[in-house]
Amino acid sequence: MAFIGKIREKSWILLVFIGVALIAFILPEFNKNQQVKFYPGEVFGEEIDNAEYEAKLREMIAMDQQEFQQQQKPYTADDEANSTEKAWNAIVEEKIFKREFEALQLSVSDKEVESYLLGVDGFALNPTIEQQFTDSTGKFNRRMLEQRIDQMKTSKDPQEAQNWKNTVEGVKKSREYEKYVQLMTLTSYVTTLEAENEYLAQNELKDVSFIGKRYSEIPDEEIKVKDEDIKKYYDEHKNEKKWEVFAASRDVKYFEVPLRPSNEDVEEFNKELESLKDKLAKSKNDSLFVIANSEFKLYSKDHRFTYLPEGHKNAQQGLTYPSYMDSVFKNAQVGEIVGPYTQGTQTKIAKVIDKNKYLLSARHILLSAQDSASVAKAEKQADSLVKQINSNNFEEYVTKYSQDRPSISTGGKYEEFFDYAMVPEFSKFIVDNPVGKIGYVKTQFGIHIIEVLKKEEVNYPVLAVIQKTLAPSEATESSTLNVAYEMIEKIDAKISKVKDASEKVNLFDTVAKQNNFFVSSPITIYDNSPKVYNFTSPLAKDNVIKLAYDKKSETGTLSSVPFKDTDKYIVAIVSAVREKGVPQFEDVKERMKREVIKELKAKRIASQLQGTNNLEAAASKIGTTVQSASVTFANPQLGSAGYEPQVVGALYNNLKDGKITAPIKGENGVYVVVVNKTTKALKTENYEIQRDQLLNTAKNGVYNGIRQALYKEADPVDLRKFNQLGIIRD
Secondary structure, three states, X not given: OHHHHHHOOOHHHHHHHHHHHHHHHHXXXXXXXXXXXXXXXXXXXXXXXXXXXXXXXXXHHHHHHHHHHHOOOOOOHHHHHHXXXXXXXHHHHHHHHHHHHHHOOOOOOHHHHHHHHHOOOOOOOOHHHHHHOEOOOOOEOHHHHHHHHHHHHHOOOHHHHHHHHHHHHHHHHHHHHHHHHHHHHOOOOOOHHHHHHHHHHHHOEEEEEXXXXXXXXXXXXXXXOOHHXXXXXXXXXXXXXXXXXXXXXXXXXXXXXXXXXXXXXXXXXXXXXXXXXXXXXXXXXXXXXXXXXXXXXXXXXXXXXXXXXXOOOOOOOOOEEOHHHHHHHHHOOOOOEEEEEEEOOEEEEEEEEEEEEEEEEEEEEEEEOOOHHHHHHHHHHHHHHHHHOOOOOHHHHHHHHOOOHHHHOOOOEEEEEOHHHOOHHHHHHHHHOOOOOEEEEEEOOEEEEEEEEEEEEEEEEEEEEEEEOOOOOHHHHHHHHHHHHHHHHHHHHHHOOOOOHHHHHHHHHHHHHHOOOOEOOOEEEEOOEOOOOOOOOHXXXXXXXXXXXXXXXXXXOEOOOOEEOOOEEEEEEEEEEEXXXXXXXXXXXXXXXXXXXXXXXXXXXXXXXXXXXXXXXXXXXXXXXXXXXXXOOOOOEXXXXXXXXXXXXXXXXXXXXXXXXXXXXXXXXEEEEEEEEEEOOOXXXXXXXXXXXXXXXXXXXXXXXXXXXXXXXXXXXXXXXXXXXXXXXO
């Protein structure tokens, strides 16, 4: 490790060594792995076809892109990552349930598909379809829907034919799921005996007095536990379901070496800002200056680049300033420089290049027209209508004549918008005319008859913004990297001297703590779906997975280099490797230690309460008081002691009134209880209420229960990340 630290100082040597190492490393591995077949994963132990997965991925990305486009949102790299996960989940789900559908011989006919789309033959009309096929009054038009279906079915256009095929397949899959859930729900059944038992559990009441002592009242430090005690507990309980490892996984612990600007970096940054501020004030070409000097290279004199305070309902992404500076920007004159000011993680300097003075409201009637003949006709109609329309009857004419369907329901109103939100001719009419003015203009959409409703003076700025981020210099980054490497060398010097894997992990914690670094809780990475969420950088996430699943990795394997994660370096160690099934002792040692401590506390408390004949005397003996509670078998709350099903259950095990129990070990403590009075449930022959309750609970849980069972049997394995990183799994 010391050698690595020295060689970093000679970067050209490092490059040569890495180059030679890569040639030696890649060529034999490349030749060896040429025959390796990569596929995205497995379901029921069968390979998922890569072409099938890619087709599903393209379908999901296209669908999400279309949805984002409709919502006028940008489709980002993170959104594509979400689409990728949706595609994987969809193909896994389809393959799991396909077996069920085929076994049950579920099918959906073409006639059923059309009935579903049309909302006939017992099907409710889909709300999305209903909204898409409306007439000029906003009412659903079934004929339009029927025509659209016929058009798609008979179209010779390949894209349209594919759209219809996708629609049919989507509806069929949806109906198969619905039928399956309905069938599974029918499997739920409650017997009369079950309903009767539930009735008794709810209605047989026991009034009790009890004393007890909580485990938390005894400090853990008072209980001496040896490793052999924990090992004995492990040998006795390791095969219990409670301790079973349901999925193979690996844990990674890490600590962060923060990468922050130094005092010298801050001083240089402030000097740069002052220089930029002075140059921006003197600039004759703001556009070129912004593009040359700002991290956010966006400039325009257009009112579309009006900046608004953060949180304003009309604010556009990236075109805001801090809300606390609202008055500063509103009062600033054209040509004035504002800043530097901080917004988020950026520092900004702004030059006011224009003012947007009005927040506008208007209502309109659209007479659609595209070609010259229809425009002339619409203008003639507008001339006639303007003479008839006034503020009192405007809405009436909107309903009768407007072809802007979205605004008909609001009386043609568009409220509190800026001039850039509408086509220029529309906005110019409102800006240039007084409130109450009615007239018309021609735009690309046709002829608009407009009434000016409101012109609120706001005085928001159009800005030329220089954006800069205070970041560590190369010197600071290099010194921080040195610290991370030095920590690796210190840890390696310690752990290389020991063989026990758990001791290596403990030494990692110790050395980090000694050097004032905080070690994280372990990240668990599952073999069947390797994902890491703790870091911002994809490269850092990938490096952690590669560390965990390197062929030579085992518990105690330390990262040989720090991993860069945006504003920090990561030093990591593999802290656990778990196989499916019976747990390894070291993996459950701490959890089992807590159980051993709990058992020893229970024994101590039970010995103090043993032979209790009088609750008052025993309560005085252990420093507590006698408490009361009313309990039922269905609701095992033991008063202030909380949820204690084992204790309450014991009271219903033929315990007679007036009898005092032996000490009972519960979830939270040990208790001695006496039943003062049992109130029997009233006799009845009607258990329908309880039957319905149990049946509803069963029906509500049946699908999730079956789904969990199917997924457990299918045991889906996601190999995509391993494939991406070139990790070959046995």
